[in-house]
Amino acid sequence: MVMDRPIIQLPPARILGIESSCDETAAAVVENGRSMLSNVVATQIDIHTQYGGVFPEVASRQHIRTIYAIVDEALQRAHLGFNDLDAIAVTRGPGLPGSLVIGMNMAKGLALSTGLPLIGVNHLEGHLYSAWIYPHDTPAPPAPPEFPLLALLVSGGHSELVLMTGHLEYRRLGGTLDDAAGEAFDKVARLLGLAYPGGPSIQKTARDGNPEAFNFPRARLEGTWNFSFSGVKTAVLRTVRDLESRNIALSVADLAASFQAAVVDILVQKTLHAARVFQAKEILVAGGVSANTALRDAFVAQKEFPVQIPSIFLCTDNAAMIAAAGYYRFANGQRDPLNLDVLPTWALS
Numbered sequence: 001m002v003m004d005r006p007i008i009q010l011p012p013a014r015i016l017g018i019e020s021s022c023d024e025t026a027a028a029v030v031e032n033g034r035s036m037l038s039n040v041v042a043t044q045i046d047i048h049t050q051y052g053g054v055f056p057e058v059a060s061r062q063h064i065r066t067i068y069a070i071v072d073e074a075l076q077r078a079h080l081g082f083n084d085l086d087a088i089a090v091t092r093g094p095g096l097p098g099s100l101v102i103g104m105n106m107a108k109g110l111a112l113s114t115g116l117p118l119i120g121v122n123h124l125e126g127h128l129y130s131a132w133i134y135p136h137d138t139p140a141p142p143a144p145p146e147f148p149l150l151a152l153l154v155s156g157g158h159s160e161l162v163l164m165t166g167h168l169e170y171r172r173l174g175g176t177l178d179d180a181a182g183e184a185f186d187k188v189a190r191l192l193g194l195a196y197p198g199g200p201s202i203q204k205t206a207r208d209g210n211p212e213a214f215n216f217p218r219a220r221l222e223g224t225w226n227f228s229f230s231g232v233k234t235a236v237l238r239t240v241r242d243l244e245s246r247n248i249a250l251s252v253a254d255l256a257a258s259f260q261a262a263v264v265d266i267l268v269q270k271t272l273h274a275a276r277v278f279q280a281k282e283i284l285v286a287g288g289v290s291a292n293t294a295l296r297d298a299f300v301a302q303k304e305f306p307v308q309i310p311s312i313f314l315c316t317d318n319a320a321m322i323a324a325a326g327y328y329r330f331a332n333g334q335r336d337p338l339n340l341d342v343l344p345t346w347a348l349s
C-alpha cells in the first residue's frame with residue numbers, strides 16, 4: 001500500500017471512523033489524525049463466549065442491531081453533527097465478509113445522505129495508526145511516532161513485522177507462517193480450559209504462575225522475518241497430555257505463564273533484531289496482543305529503542321484507529337466511490 005504521491009500538508013479535518021470487521025461494532029471521531037473526540041465500542045464478547053470464538057453469522061446480525069446507535073453515540077459524545085465532519089472512514093478489510101459489509105453499508109448510506117467523502121481503510125493500517133492517537137483533553141499531546149518505524153502488529157488474525165518509512169508507506173518484512181499470536185493465545189487458553197478471549201485469560205492466570213516452569217520452544221526462524229506459533233502451542237498440548245497421563249496435577253498458572261513468556265520472548269527478540277537491521281528510529285507495537293502486559297513490560301524494559309504502544313483501550317478493535325488512518329488517507333487525496341466493495345483478505349504492503 002504505497003502512497004501515490006507524498007502528503008504535502010496535513011489539513012485540519014475531523015473524520016468519523018466506523019469499524020465492524022469482526023465482533024466489535026465501533027464508531028469514533030478523531031481530529032487531525034490524532035486528537036480523539038469520541039470512541040464508542042460495543043463488544044460482542046459475551047455473545048460469542050458460548051461458542052468459544054466468533055460466530056460470523058451471529059456477529060453480522062449483531063452489528064446490524066447496534067451500528068446505528070453506536071454511530072449516533074460517537075457523534076453525541078463528540079458534541080458534533082455531520083456538518084462538523086470532513087469525511088467518513090470505514091474498515092474495508094481484512095475481516096469477516098458479513099461483518100465488514102454492515103459497517104461499509106452504514107458508511108455509504110451516511111456518505112450518500114450527507115455528501116461527505118467515503119474513505120475505505122485497511123484494518124491493519126488502523127491498528128498501526130492507533131499509536132498516533134491521544135484523548136482530546138490530554139494536557140500535553142505526546143510527540144508523534146518518528147519514521148522509520150519498525151512495527152510489530154500482533155492481533156487475532158495477524159503477526160506482522162512492517163517497516164514504516166513514512167505516512168502510508170509500508171514494507172512488509174514477514175509474518176506468521178501458521179497461527180497469529182492472538183490466535184495462539186486463544187487456542188492455548190481453550191486447551192487449558194480458560195475463557196474466551198484467550199489473551200486476557202492467559203495474562204490473568206499467568207500472574208500466579210512461574211514463567212520458567214516449562215521451557216517451551218521458541219521458533220527463531222533465523223534468516224527470515226517470519227514467526228511460527230504452532231510449535232509452542234503443540235508443546236503446551238503435549239505437556240498437558242503428558243502430565244495427565246502420569247496423573248501429575250496440572251498447574252494451569254505455570255503453563256499459562258511459561259507459554260506467555262515464550263511468545264513474548266519470540267516477539268521481542270525478532271522485533272529488536274529487525275529494528276537494528278533496518279535502522280529504525282522507534283519501535284511501534286499494535287494490535288490486540290499489544291494489550292498484553294508482559295509484552296508491554298518487555299518492550300519498555302529494553303532501552304535500545306524508544307517504543308510506541310497505544311493505550312490498552314486502543315489495542316483491540318476500535319474505530320478511532322480507523323478515523324486516524326482515514327485522516328492520513330484523506331490528506332493524501334483518497335476519495336472512494338459509493339460502489340466500493342469490502343476486501344475480506346487484504347494484505348498491508
Ligand SMILES: Nc1ncnc2c1ncn2[C@@H]1O[C@H](COP(=O)(O)OP(=O)(O)OP(=O)(O)O)[C@@H](O)[C@H]1O
Nearest residue numbers: 155156157158182197198199200288289291292317
Ligand atoms: N491481554 C492480552 N494478552 C494477549 N492477547 C490479547 C490480550 N488482549 C487481547 N488479546 C488478543 O488479541 C486478539 C484480538 O485482537 P484484535 O481485536 O486486534 O484482533 P482481530 O481484529 O480479531 O484480528 P485482526 O486485527 O488481525 O483482524 C485476540 O486473539 C485476543 O486473545
Ligand SMILES: [Mg+2]
Nearest residue numbers: 155288316317
Ligand atoms: Mg483487529
